[in-house]
Amino acid sequence: MKIKFFLRVFFLCVVSALASPSYAQSGAGADPRSLIDALSKADFGEAEKLIGQLAATGDARLVPALNAFSEGDLYFRKSDNLVFIGKVSGSSYELTDPVTGASAGQAAKNAVTKIKINNSLRRVIRSAMGGLTLMSPDRGIRLQAADAVLRSPSAENLELLETAISKETDGEVKARMVEARAVSLLSSDRSIDEKRAAIATIKNYGGRNAIGILMGASASLDPSLKADVDAAIASIESGQRLWDIGQNVWYGVSLGSVLLLAAIGLAITFGVMGIINMAHGEMVMLGAYSTFVVQQVIRDSAPGLFDWSLAIALPVAFLVTGAVGLVIERGVIRFLYGRPLETLLATWGVSLILQQTIRSIFGPTNQEVGNPSWMSGSFPVGGMTITWNRMWIIAFSLSIFVALLVVMKKSSFGLNMRAVTQNRRMASSMGIKTPWVDAFTFALGSGIAGIAGVALSQIDNVSPNLGQSYIIDSFMVVVFGGVGNLWGTLVGALSLGVLNKFLEPSVGAVLGKILVLVLIILFIQKRPRGLFALKGRAVEA
Amino acid sequence: MTFKSKLGGALIAAVMSTTALQGAFAADDTIKIGVLHSLSGTMAISETTLKDVMLMLVEEQNKKGGVLGKKLEAVVVDPASDWPLFAEKARQLISKDKVAAVFGCWTSSSRKSVLPVFEELNSILFYPVQYEGEESSRNIFYTGAAPNQQAIPAVDYLAKEEGVKRWVLAGTDYVYPQTTNKILKAYLMSKGVAESDIMVNYTPFGHSDWQTIVSDIKKFGSAGKKTAVVSTINGDANVPFYKELGNQGIKAEDIPVVAFSVGEEELAGLDTKPLVGHLAAWNYFQSVDADVNAEFIKEWKAFTKNDKRVTNDPMEAAYIGFNAWVKAVEAAGTTNTDAVLDSIIGVSVPNLSGGTSTVMPNHHITKPVLIGEIQADGQFDIVQETAPVVGDEWSDYLPDSKNLISDWRKPMSCGNFNVASGKCGGKGS
Amino acid sequence: MISGFVFRALEGRIVTAVGIILAIGILVPALNLLTPADSALHIPTYVMSLFGKYLCYALLALALDLVWGYCGILSLGHGAFFALGGYAMGMYLMRQIGPRGVYGNPILPDFMVFLNYKELPWFWHGFDWFIFAMAMVIVVPGLLAFIFGWFAFRSRVNGVYLSIITQAMTYALLLAFFRNDMGFGGNNGLTDFKDILGFSVQADGTRAVLFFMSALMLSLCLILASAIVRSKFGKVLVGVRDAESRVRFLGFRVENIKLFTFVVSAMMAGIAGALFVPQVGIINPGEFAPANSIEVVVWTAVGGRGTLIGPIIGAILVNGGKSFFTGAFPEIWLFALGGLFIAVTLFLPKGIVGTIQHGFKARKALKAAADAEKGRGDATTVAQAQAAE
């Protein structure tokens, strides 16, 4: 009985030794093809081991196969359990050999089965691929590989990294590799001194990730290193504190720029013209839907232009919403000048109609508006993370603001516009065609709301309800800043944004928002005409 | 007689005459069912689809010869995402249109609003959306998931397969997330997770600026322990949340997010490439490999005349509810509420994941729990499927409800029987 | 003094209107209870509860009209007062459930039980007592209106600024009541009521009484509103609307006038909310939604602001239309509703009742203009005569 048990254990050890990396690495019969084929029957746990063995072959030819696996493009043929990389073509799959990359013909959809993958496997693959591509001749791939190893460190990659570092010539890649080596070293069985040096290296790199790495490693490290780890974490954290404040300001400015975008069209239709324009939000929505339509057309007819889709959508959205604005002004609002509160009712009706129109045409569900590549992802600035889309939105909203300011102050249209809103009768007796100035002013406000919609489609839902979620905030911004003052809208939007973001961490998002509303109410008591109020007798008249 | 009185009189007359007309022309060879889903307002985004599904199911059933030899007729009304209007419309469907059963509601608020109406007028509601549990009405069938049919298996999966040790419970500040998170917190702590390893965060409805929260999640996740986010964020707020996740570079391999309110419909509004690997837990995914599902998807695409329309979990729940009702009516031989309530318990109908779902005595149903990972094409890749689970209306992880059970079979006929005291609570008879 | 105040209110048209409302208040429940279900005269419970709801909305619109139509304060937050009144009533009804809740807890409402409340929050105390709850129905909205108005009117916030901060107020309350931590049941609100003063809220008899109460309160508030607008105070009110600074320079404290009206109006809205809740069976934060308050403005405008009967008719018509269209044309009813708002503002700027009254006034004005011609002639003669002196 006992012997039988021993035998069984012995047997298991041998089998696992046979399959273990060290064995495979020694080169005896670790055929990559059979390892890959074994994936067809493996569960997640077994697949993880197989990937380890594949990585251990050091065979760079396997990279496409691993990549395909992590993308979910690896299939096995039901008839013979052979594994291939599959790409959909029509109703069947185009198969290629995972090792050689040679074409292996086609297979019907039901003749192959996808090999299941999950997050843990993807993590293992990332690390394995990192190891395999560390020596790639392509600098970009090496950098990616170093990143991959850094994000999923494993002691197995340590020697590989050291070899790679010794051969590396590019400074940035080398630095990344050194960092990755330090991180990998912490989980290895190297000496305490080496580990201490690694901790110092990580500390020098700093940032949130470094804290995570150190905290994660501290449990398994030798107790004598604990003091070093704690000191390193404390030093990184103290450096991070200022950056955190900076980050918060950035978030605030970015929220402010979104508010500015949403409100700036309203600053014209409501602020300058005095129309309580409840359909403003729907103009933003129409702009977002214009973006969607433009992207659809581009996807169908000229996919290469996708990165330009937003640039193309801008004038389209401006014209579409401007035209709709023109129609609304001519059809409804022009009968209501001098009756501001009634514009509220009529434009509320308009907003219901526009919402339902969009719902009838596009359906009630969200539409997908893609981010062009230059608006995806993020980059670090010191201890801060800046996302590209937020950065572009801030730049975009400020440039709209400046452009609008120039139109209002410098162009003859702007002059006419100000003349009409200040004294309609006088302007008309001076030969200004006031009805058209009104119409185009409203169209301008609507058009600007439309291009705001283009930008907002990048960060929010594109659904018929889009406008509703911005309308209240927009009114708050314009009123807070002072009706009729563009600068007020700018300062109002940014200060509400920053205020919101500074309240959020301490009281939570919900209470933060409530507090901001209460502060606006109190502020209006102090300054009943907003931040940038016009003073003097003219206001009362 | 002043203008006002004339007007008032005319209005009363108008309402009464429409009532009378409807009554007079209700043909005897049809059975009416009510469809109570918002077609406008904030919830239209989710609910309109379910209205379409119901119309499709009715059409299909009529092709098969209807029910009890009569044609079905769907009465569609729009409660406009307005909760009191739900109650009004429910009353209208039951007492004016005399429908045999109603399929509808999405939010818990709308269900809570119509519940007294259904109990008072003794009619039947099939509610097809996952919800927080803690309810069992004689007149309502809950074909969506209770927390134990969605949340707990999802957390189990993350703990086991991904080795998650640290949890962010992020939700919209309303009852479903609050309750689910309470249950999850109790569950996780019962599994030995320290309280400091659980972060709970709530945001307002329609929250669109996720920068701070996503970076907080990142911070919380950089404590060296494997971290996951359990998201009970409600519909509209998900798109900006996922966009922010993608942009701040939170990859599923690092901090996976498992969501209970994000399905194929929600993903249709998103570029899912940066989200590959994030998870959702449901009882159905469109990607389920089953003949019955393929058939359903084909019908749906044909019915909506749109090849891009997706299917999702609440649609399956509506499908199960509808078929269970049809089967129960045929077993009872009548649409009479009491008879159907008796005959429907124990009814088993095929679900879309290839198995069957049974209506249990607690008015919840059995369903398997599926965990899926988001794919680049907006579909889910199913990484785990459990055996069918019975919906648990009274959570075992809340101190006050763990002693309650519900059994609407005679003689107990009680929605909240307290096993400790041996008494039926306030409701029931 | 007081008798004069009330007597003035009972001007012909108001008497007729009150008569009609009370007649509806008695007839509808009577026809509902006393006639057999198949009788041609029978009013189904469904229609009665629908009308009960409209009556509450009518009262809310009347309340808004008092501040908007007569005092020129466009409140975009009146839904908040309505909802607060509703919550006060809802809290009473919740406490009446007692141990019949699903968890059988004699003190705590169900939602508190499953959200692990250990004891009743302080602000829930007293609501088991009907009189206290009813007092709160008017005190809470009144107090909020008082505090809000006291600050806002003193600082002379007016026009669109005031409208926007009232909107901010209701929006802030919406967010606050959504929070579960507030202790008001979060987004699900308060529901599943059992009985009121010992009578089941679902019994036909109770519904009939509630319906009658709605008609009665609407009548009483109509009389009160009429008494206010027909008193000298009411004339000052219209003065504030039309020429605020003139009123100020005549020595009136405009802020007190506005404050009083705002508070009275908020209390009326609270009463409307309190009657609404037992009839529809639920109160939740959705009632605070800014869009709801805007809708009230729309009802008032459609019916005719600055008239007392207009908002009542507007509320009933628009909501009746909404009930009908959402059932009959669920897919396109928003077009109809949106179109109605545009049409009313463009073609009936004074609203339905306002336009009809204007018709009368126009006829009177024609006559008056003729007189005026004559009058001016007189004045000129006098002036000339004096100048000649």
Place this chain on the structure above:
Amino acid sequence: MNMISETRQKSLLYLENVSVSFDGFKALNSLSFVVEPGELRAIIGPNGAGKTTMMDIITGKTRPDTGTVLFEDTIDLTKKDEADIAQLGIGRKFQKPTVFESHTVWDNLELALNRSRGVFATLFYTLSPEDKARIGEILETIRLTHRSQEYAANLSHGQKQWLEIGMLLAQEPKLLLVDEPVAGMTDAETAETAVLLKEIAKTRSVVVVEHDMGFIRELGVKVTCLAEGSVLAEGSIDFVSNDPKVIENYLGR
């Protein structure tokens, strides 16, 4: 100095060194100005001279940056608001006739009557025979008896001006500030208004701001000329209109 303290003893309205500016523009520049009880005073000045701003300051609509404003020698008007000041007995007629257009002529006067103006007092107010008589009297004075039941909106421009003056009378003020009372009136109406104002001035002080020199000549009273926020000249109409500074600033243009 001595003179000033002497005038202080018996002045009804006393302004000293009053300055106010809006966004850097000095609307009033150390303006000093005194009105005696029972005096009828005319003020002239070009546009932007600060006439209306001065009235705003007296009636509490605008707060001065610096300076003293006293009523009946003791009451500091800068500490009071419009309603207080009106109740003290200062009435004001606006440049543009401001009456309650959706009220009848009668109601306009009823509102203006100097009775308790509290919320509850007005709620329960009933018209007493004395009040009726008083309104009737004023109607006679402003020659609108035959139109008393008409809406003010239907009055002619001149009649609105009179109605507004009538409302001020009903207010029973000690001091009446009248801003351009004859703007847009026919000659006959202008003449009649002059008669009316003189009549009123018998029982109280009146300050008239006016552009119409003919009208001021007709009033025949002491004239103050304002320019750029301070007093340029003061005296009889002939004295003022011959002052070279005044001619340069105002009349000459």
